[in-house]
Amino acid sequence: MKNMDCFESFLLNALSEDIGIGDITSDAIVPEAHRSEAVFIAEENFILAGIPFAEKIFRLVNPELKFTVSVKDGKPVKKGTVIARISGNTRGLLTGERTALNIVQRLSGIATLTRKFVTSVKGTSVKITDTRKTTPGFRFFEKYAVRAGGGTNHRFGLYDGILIKDNHIRAAGNIRNAVKLARNNSQHMLKIEVEAGSIKEVRESLSSGVDVIMLDNMTLRDIRKAVEIIHGKSPHPLIEVSGGITLDNVRKIAESEVDLISIGALTHSSAAADISMDITELSG
Amino acid sequence: MKNMDCFESFLLNALSEDIGIGDITSDAIVPEAHRSEAVFIAEENFILAGIPFAEKIFRLVNPELKFTVSVKDGKPVKKGTVIARISGNTRGLLTGERTALNIVQRLSGIATLTRKFVTSVKGTSVKITDTRKTTPGFRFFEKYAVRAGGGTNHRFGLYDGILIKDNHIRAAGNIRNAVKLARNNSQHMLKIEVEAGSIKEVRESLSSGVDVIMLDNMTLRDIRKAVEIIHGKSPHPLIEVSGGITLDNVRKIAESEVDLISIGALTHSSAAADISMDITELSG
């Protein structure tokens, strides 16, 4: 069960943004009782994500529209594949089209990019994870797409995990003090992660008893050194790598035995997948 | 004056999405009265867009934060440039950081891509315009960024312009009938545009008296032919080209004397600009 408010009210708002006072073109031209069948077709290869939201959108537009999904979220789709079939009132089909496509195209774009990174690290135990660099208001959906692509989610916000960054450390004086304050002033179910920019900070973090150490923008060489140091402690904290990750360097980093690689681009710079809706049968 | 609801309630919701029950890290570590100064710094070259929204976000987090903008929206920014300075309560700075950056980075990414297309057609009278292929819930902001990049906006939704597509034509029987229905059943202040996929459809649209003809996914050769036909009528409808536009072919298309080139990628596939917030002075 996910946050109910996200679903209904987000999608209603998205529809309202597009429809405003009405789909004036369809209302003017298409007879009210006109019925059609349509398909969602992949115009390129990608990993599908968000198709249940498309179904919900059409149901919000007109509860009698029938939406039949042929491919499940997380599955690869070849160009030309029919992803879903929609039938019913033609005005409803046309009115919901853009909003439904917009959400599936974007989420599939994210899933597709995520899958590329996940495939690149195959065989290692590394998890590809997202960041908080998401579109304002749309995070819940984008993080869902990361999971559909085979990635895992990092914190959903500032409230479900403690991540101590350089500015926090400066305000607290040093890492040890920051970690101590975090431990004392937070609920006990949340882990504490420290962002370390140098081997020196890795050592301080380690001795402060943190749960996760993030190696921020380090060279591969320093990452390997940091892993060696951290693995010298038992049990040792999780190791996350962040900053400057590309499809070119992700495999090498993954092989250095870190636990997580977080990539902002998954959600801030993926391109939308190309999908179109074609009406296949008119029964006006 | 823009739609007020977009501003306040969208930004509050975006903050709420990130903050949830609180910025637990900052609240645990940074003393309540601690004060700092910070800068927004460009980590690459781009066109700025959205900086007034960042100011608003910080003010919503804490009305006493001071945000001073150094660069205006629409201006090019060089890597290393200070875009804005923020000073005040440290917790507020840290709590607002991610949401503010997320919005400016995305909008600047859109403005930057738009500017590239605008620059490519410089010297022609063509307008680069966006589409309805936007992130659900975020359209108003994305279309703002297109303008900041030098582009113009197409319809904001299904309500402020009549765009007759192939499916509408099929439901109405033919272009002539579709245009007639649209003219009769809509308010008189909206123009009527028809999507034409062939020279034959261009001719039909022209004889139906439409205001705008969209040449959809045509070859450059067919575009030129269509322009010739349309310009044969006086006064003639506006000509829009859509589908498959890239930085490589946009100039050639622009030189064929069309009026508008619409590009979905402006909003569905631009990469976020890289900006960071650095705290420059602590005065805890």
Place this chain on the structure above:
Amino acid sequence: MKNMDCFESFLLNALSEDIGIGDITSDAIVPEAHRSEAVFIAEENFILAGIPFAEKIFRLVNPELKFTVSVKDGKPVKKGTVIARISGNTRGLLTGERTALNIVQRLSGIATLTRKFVTSVKGTSVKITDTRKTTPGFRFFEKYAVRAGGGTNHRFGLYDGILIKDNHIRAAGNIRNAVKLARNNSQHMLKIEVEAGSIKEVRESLSSGVDVIMLDNMTLRDIRKAVEIIHGKSPHPLIEVSGGITLDNVRKIAESEVDLISIGALTHSSAAADISMDITELSG
């Protein structure tokens, strides 16, 4: 498909405004399981509008109430006619009554006044159109009623059409400049209308290439002169007449071959139609 948010949330809010913490009279007196049948009866002659909203209101109050419509929106109703039958839980009937009647009575009042103007211009090609002089928060419904009465809608708001008034002209210096600015700074799907208060302004508007000219508060004589001037151009802009329109003068104006006559009174000064709900059968 219309703006979903209008429907559900507007009607829920309207019910909430009337019901508050409960229909204390019905809840105190009528047994919970009591059932009845009731009718909506016309207490005078009028044009019906809004009956689908009444059905929705009762369904929001209690989804099991059955509402059967006998007359369609836009049809004339004679005094004594049964417009609809409602059956089911008595408390639900009584709780929804006032809100349902309020909306149908108001909208029917608007449709009735609109129909009088439409009938007055019968045989001409003039369209009777509304204005933005609507009840705050209720515009969508009032413009719906104008259509039910046989009128057409003007702009829904400041966002779906460009209407240049005297103040805009003064700020821009002159009509030509205002029109040029409007053309350059707006999306291309919207027409441009100029409000002309004199023959001189009509000429300026005409030479500026506007799409629609509104003759504002002109004498019949000047209207005729303006029409002559405008029709001298080919193709010529649409002509709208506005200001001081009554059932007495509307025919004469229509016969001057203008295209549209806009009338604020349709929505700001119509009287509600008289309708009552009578319970016809109790089956407690």
Place this chain on the structure above:
Amino acid sequence: MKNMDCFESFLLNALSEDIGIGDITSDAIVPEAHRSEAVFIAEENFILAGIPFAEKIFRLVNPELKFTVSVKDGKPVKKGTVIARISGNTRGLLTGERTALNIVQRLSGIATLTRKFVTSVKGTSVKITDTRKTTPGFRFFEKYAVRAGGGTNHRFGLYDGILIKDNHIRAAGNIRNAVKLARNNSQHMLKIEVEAGSIKEVRESLSSGVDVIMLDNMTLRDIRKAVEIIHGKSPHPLIEVSGGITLDNVRKIAESEVDLISIGALTHSSAAADISMDITELSG
């Protein structure tokens, strides 16, 4: 102090309904920094109501607009009178104009009609009161206007008073039983009113110990008889007259010594007062 939610969120919504994604005409034509002065001028004689809401509307559009009221709500205004002066950003002035006028014109229309009835009964102790026959969503404002006109308010909804109508009586079997049920099943701070359609029902209501008796659609002769009967009891219930009240018959009814006369037309059939906004000075 009134219901806060009504004010801010109702007015924001009303503005949003008009502005949508923006006042495209003003934004295209008027320079952003352009400043003006304007006046609200009465175009006919009326009683003013709602001017504080106009001020609030302009402030919501742009907090820097200055709105100076010259006439207070409830005061008579002569044609030509300046009601208020507004100065500041020209775009803001133009964007807020219609919504502000719509609310003041409607409320002044209600106040004006109310004042006519109040003046008609001058010298008697009768109170002119409204009903629940209001525009959906706008009741709070309309009832405010009735007070500005010198009238008093009846119930605000189904929750702040018990009004037993014929249908309630039928469901309960008889008046006595209905009143008893109402007394037992409601909070003790609310009075109980019964709608009596005949002298017989007046007697039953009287013997049931109700607090108010409404004489519904009775002839003047029956009203007088009812008053005589009711005044025979000491202390006697309040007497309200309802149904078919006009400016022609209200005085006669008032002189029959009833306490309240309720009139649906105050809110459902008043015409808007005519007010315009004129820009008096440009300082672009």
Place this chain on the structure above:
Amino acid sequence: MKNMDCFESFLLNALSEDIGIGDITSDAIVPEAHRSEAVFIAEENFILAGIPFAEKIFRLVNPELKFTVSVKDGKPVKKGTVIARISGNTRGLLTGERTALNIVQRLSGIATLTRKFVTSVKGTSVKITDTRKTTPGFRFFEKYAVRAGGGTNHRFGLYDGILIKDNHIRAAGNIRNAVKLARNNSQHMLKIEVEAGSIKEVRESLSSGVDVIMLDNMTLRDIRKAVEIIHGKSPHPLIEVSGGITLDNVRKIAESEVDLISIGALTHSSAAADISMDITELSG
């Protein structure tokens, strides 16, 4: 029919407060299609209240969950009793559990305390009534629980009854003047109650013609004296006693022939009833 907004949106918000971005434990561990049966069991003796809200909560979480109620609101429940059975999707059961229990436990606590007071005054004609000392945002539900416990409701807010307290009296100069102002400036369907702290104030209230006199924090001796004075008038106002009421003294006060005893503790200091949800059958 009660205020619709309370139900749906309050309960959705309560669920959202608990679920946030998801029930991560159940989603991680329980297979999506897993099904179970569960019971709500009383862990102590109490009066049940709120069970229909629990049903609604589960339906909001997952519309396919089946909730069968065994005991009605207002009925006494013995320790060990099965109050309701829930079956269906296991994740749904677990996700809705806490919110559903929280509401039933709290409301049953209030009903239980109310019933104790009601039972204590059995045989007298006194009504036990609540106050406005409720949990912010939750009043509608708490007042419902008071009724389930056999109590009656006082005002729901500042809008549905006039209660003149000492501060109002001071601002008006004296009781007589305050009552007169209240009578003149309010709608006629609301009764007027005065809070009297002394026998002197009781006499003044009585002579001012109020509808209800509240004896505030008086000794039993003074209460008796006040009753005697008030009963000397015919018809006499209702008498309410307020302040310092306990289960020890409520009977004595009730026997002094007052009409209402109001008790803030019903809603501000009752303990939640103990109820648990046990899964009785897994059918994964």
Place this chain on the structure above:
Amino acid sequence: MKNMDCFESFLLNALSEDIGIGDITSDAIVPEAHRSEAVFIAEENFILAGIPFAEKIFRLVNPELKFTVSVKDGKPVKKGTVIARISGNTRGLLTGERTALNIVQRLSGIATLTRKFVTSVKGTSVKITDTRKTTPGFRFFEKYAVRAGGGTNHRFGLYDGILIKDNHIRAAGNIRNAVKLARNNSQHMLKIEVEAGSIKEVRESLSSGVDVIMLDNMTLRDIRKAVEIIHGKSPHPLIEVSGGITLDNVRKIAESEVDLISIGALTHSSAAADISMDITELSG
């Protein structure tokens, strides 16, 4: 920085619940310009919590009201102490009074009970923590009060910590499998806690590598045994005790060297603190 939506919109809604269409008593009796000074006085000893929310409430009612706090949240207050002084418009004072007091009284009640438990375990390293057994819609505030009382917060909802209960274990087959699923299917920043009802389950949890073990409803003897077993591992999980905690047994449990004791009664069964608002000076 806390969740903005909670603050403004929760408090506005709470005010709206009380005020509805207006504070009719104050509006009728107190002159609009009347001014007063008032104090919040403690009517018993307690720990203060929520006073900043009271300030916010009065500011929402009327921004010009001045609220001066004399005691900080978390501090003990003696009977008779002035907690805060409020001055300004008398109507505003009276309108905000009840909502402001309701929130401070409830939160102070929770803080007071929390402090009693915290004091009982003084000298041990045990933390007193709350549960999710809060009032629907009010959790954020109640958890704030627990902190003001010296307690710490457990999870805010189902989203910020993984707590595996008996039902989860049954669905997963055994503890080991449940923990494994939780570890694999959740974001890495959240700890995993298992509810253990027996020594056997304690051992299983321990060997599954959980972060926290909750000893649920165990005898003191079993708690001691569990602690011994768990402390045999290094580093060992945190130990939480839950179920049946009272002021009588909490010390003994704390001395068994557990880490956390969670107590539902803090939020579901505390009594409101007694506070009153007295007007001390009228300056009408």
